[in-house]
Amino acid sequence: MSSRIAFPARLRPTAATAPVEVEHYRRRRVSLVLLMAVVAAFALPAMATSRSDAYQVNVWLLYSIAALGFYWMFCLGGKFAFSQAFLMGLGGFVSAAVTQGGERSFLWGVVVAVATTAALGAALGWVLRGCGEFYFALGTFAFVQLGSVYVQNNDWIGGQHGTQFGLAPPTIGDRVFLSDQDVFWLILAVLTVCMVAAALIERSPARRTALAARTNPLVSALSGVSVRTTPIMFLALGSALGGLSGAILAHWQGSVALTSYGPDLAIGILLMVMLGGTGSIWGPVIGAGVYVFLPTTLTGLEQYSEVVYGALLLICIVAAPSGIAGGVERVWRYLSRRLRRGRRSTDVAG
Helix, strand or coil: CCCCCCCCHHHCCCCCCHHHHHHHHHHHHHHHHHHHHHHHHHHHHHHCCCHHHHHHHHHHHHHHHHHHHHHHHHHHCCCCCCCHHHHHHHHHHHHHHHHHHHCCCHHHHHHHHHHHHHHHHHHHHHHCCCCCHHHHHHHHHHHHHHHHHHHHCCCCCCCCCCEEECCCCCEECCEECCCHHHHHHHHHHHHHHHHHHHHHHHCCHHHHHHHHHHHCHHHHHHCCCCCCHHHHHHHHHHHHHHHHHHHHHHHHHCEEEHHHHCHHHHHHHHHHHHHHCCCCCHHHHHHHHHHHHHHHHCCCCHHHHHHHHHHHHHHHHHCCCCHHHHHHHHHHHHHHHHHHHHHHHHHHHC
16 A cells, blocks of 8 residues: 555646746746846945945855855754854865865865765764754754864864964956955855755755655655655755855955854854745845844944844744745735735726
């Protein structure tokens, strides 16, 4: 007897309509990502009138990449991994070790960093695959502690006291990205590629499988869905984005320190996703922007930034679980319904 559940034919999309609808939806999402990338390419350099502004914009975009990875882990894979901030730092350390001495290029360092963090994310998910949500989070926290000790005590990767200096600037071919303005274009291009991939995943069977496995694992297992391997896949993908952002950040700044990727940043990445919105790929980008620019906006309250972040996280959990992106989407739907009703009323009156 087969363990798969047979759904009624009327509930299944037909071959004539489903591919067309899915392809149209994907094109809309990808087109929106490309449109926003073009807008950012024109608007952000114009808004960054000072060196500090340009620096913050670059940090925002890099944090958006890491937060997007956490979105895949947490919102799609259903796993709260405390390891994303550490994997950012590890990506920087691995890339520094690979490019040390100038024998290998910046791209080689980034590729090895991405592969290493993706493999560690997959291995971590496999080891903790049978744990519940609470113990999974504790397991990732223990992994971070063990990894931090290893980095601090091995000079080949962590250097003295978990710090590496003298990293070469990002270089692709003959192009060297030295200034913050130059690095901006590199980071924007990388973020755009990541967002396009996220837009494609949003309407893919992998996302639907992951959400089904997260919300109702028993029914999903009876339907033939692998409730364990799917979260591991998103853990690997999310960890890879953490390593990617960390490697670029390390080469841009010329150094990497383990203390910069501690619990504060780990909680900050969670706040980025929760504040921006857990139901949209734009949530991590919006949340990262708020996280980076809020302290400078609240002039004179920098020492209370942790209190402000904590209050925002509490508000998001209690009053706005869908975050800023979810609120904007609700307003857009409301206005669209009102507009359609107004058009119908006009047509009837006419």
